[in-house]
Amino acid sequence: AQSVAQPEDQVNVAEGNPLTVKCTYSVSGNPYLFWYVQYPNRGLQFLLKYITGDNLVKGSYGFEAEFNKSQTSFHLKKPSALVSDSALYFCAVRDFMDSNYQLIWGAGTKLIIKP
């Protein structure tokens, strides 16, 4: 069965330090992977996606994510965190082999950046 795991409920990082938000997935075919962000009192916004090609994907607000097929991971990273990055982050996956168009969502990781 398809699934997405975000193993950390919360990640705390000091401003200016690098940040990583972890995501692992399980699909039967090739994955399409997404990261979305939810700022306080706002809807979800698309950050970036991996479809094919270069394993390192760059997205909005200086974020990037690396697709690692052997580890079935798609961790979100940023070299230098800002307080304004504090938000709820969701990883999601679609299976290329699955005719169902549904996204499978992780539970979310709360990122807190401390000044």
Place this chain on the structure above:
Amino acid sequence: DVKVTQSSRYLVKRTGEKVFLECVQDMDHENMFWYRQDPGLGLRLIYFSYDVKMKEKGDIPEGYSVSREKKERFSLILESASTNQTSMYLCASTLGTGLQETQYFGPGTRLLVL
């Protein structure tokens, strides 16, 4: 930019009431979705629609129904609200049905059922 709007940001209803949540998108998107978001559970799909008058059940359709009479509008209906339907409800839309499609979300409706 795509704009997805939801009729209410906050809603308080009583058990047994019929509740309507409305969602409108302004970019002629084919597909629309209703999710509920609960802490620790991520997003769970309630219903989606690929076309006017078309609907498909998601993972948790029980207790909900939907209506899509016009392309831009997708309504979620709670026939008889219950306390376990207290949640954040998110509407989303996509242009097409491709696997690479990005979903565009509304701001959400936080529903409290007393």
